[in-house]
Amino acid sequence: MAYFERLGAARFRPTEHVSGAWDESTQHIGPALGLLVHAVESGLAARRGDPMVISRLSYELLGVVPMDAVDVAVEVIRPGRTIELVEATYSHGGRTGIRMRAWLQQSRDTAAIAGDGFDPIPPPDQMEPWDPTTVWRGGYLASARVRRISDGPGRSRYWVRTDVPLLAGEEASTTARMAALFDIANGMAIRADPTAVHYPNIDLSAHLVRPPQGAWLGYDTRVTFGPGGLGLTASVIHDESGPLGTIAQSLTVRP
Template sequence: MDHQNARHCFFERTGPSDFAATPLVQGAWNRTEQHIAPALGLIAHAIESDQRQRREDALRLGRLSYDILGTIPIGPVAVDVAVLRPGRTIELVEARMSYDGRPVVLARAWLMQTFDTAAIAGTSFPALPPPGAIAAWDMSTVWAGACIGSMELRREEIGTGRAKAWLRTNVELLVGEDTSPTANMLALADIANGIAVRMPPERVAFPNLDLTIHLLRSPLQGWLGLDTTVSFGPNGIGLTHSIMHDSAGVLGSIVQSLTVRPR
């Protein structure tokens, strides 16, 4: 591999289902572990690649739900994909990411046939101000790690646990391969949990156990917009909820379950 290029990507392929993480995946909670965001994008890419190999028609991703089974050291991972419910117009696909033979992420995706519903399309979710209307924010003032450091962010803090933000990165998800706007967006989605901090992370840990994304349509390449609310319950359980946007408007939603642990 070209090590110069490796400095500008999150992963490199080392085999049909094997990948090596680069130092740019370094996490926010622990610098010896991967930030889960790029890994989730890699899993989405594996699901899309598997579908292209299996069928000539393209089903559209409607929902992708990830369960995060444990932390991932910065190193090699494997991603395996299986079809659980085959179908002509709808499929349910499962992907498993493993580190050193240990499952670390399980994902299930509903893939759907598309129909022309442009005449009845609409939503009541409010629009986000465009990126140029929101001030730049250095996320590394709150969060550590190379992954966060690679992000460009703009953020408007609305209140405790409420923020509107736009983010993007110039780091490739997987060097030497075309990755879709959907996979690239999913490599950013998990960062939603860090943009509307309810309590400083040095006082309260609130990592997410999962991430579920619902899409109204395929995203456009570029900025990902987030209208995010973070809530903590009274018994150590929290919720991060975000409405996603891109330059064309409302895109879908992200929901993350949190384990909230005062330090």
């Protein structure tokens, strides 16, 4: 069973693997983030023949979405020959739950000057398996395979993968499949017991320097709670070839 089943050209039904960690009657937004990338990439392939790659994904989480059919819409906001800005929305019953904007760029060869300043993390086989359902509810977290090193409250290094397809009967890119795992970061470096403190994120921004490869997505994550109800989950993300970008999530912290 996949995360979603297609009901029409722009309508999708979530499966049990999408149920949320805070409330199982609502969707975990993780799979939706991947579905929106798939929609943007499908639209790109339909309207132009030259390849482009995603450099930034910015999601605004406007409200919870029930475990029910949703509609996805895609619009090109800023067309261009080498750079485009595309917007996608994820709606239920005419109400938008997620709004995403994606910057896409034409790829060019910069291998001769490539480099990064991020710290490496141990590979998956050097971390112990960890079951996220010991802390979190819902089908989404149950669908994830995790290998993790916990470095104390609010800090973890870990690898995540899933064997659940993004969309039944359709091939999705590695970028779309990995985007469906981006939002897992907020639950992997636990700063406070989630039965005592709720800290859902209200947005997510991912910046990528190259498309991800392989099945595993690695994270070096730090969670910060401020003194006035605000929080931040910040991650450097990796595949098995090395660092590939960053993810930031703004939190509302509610004891």
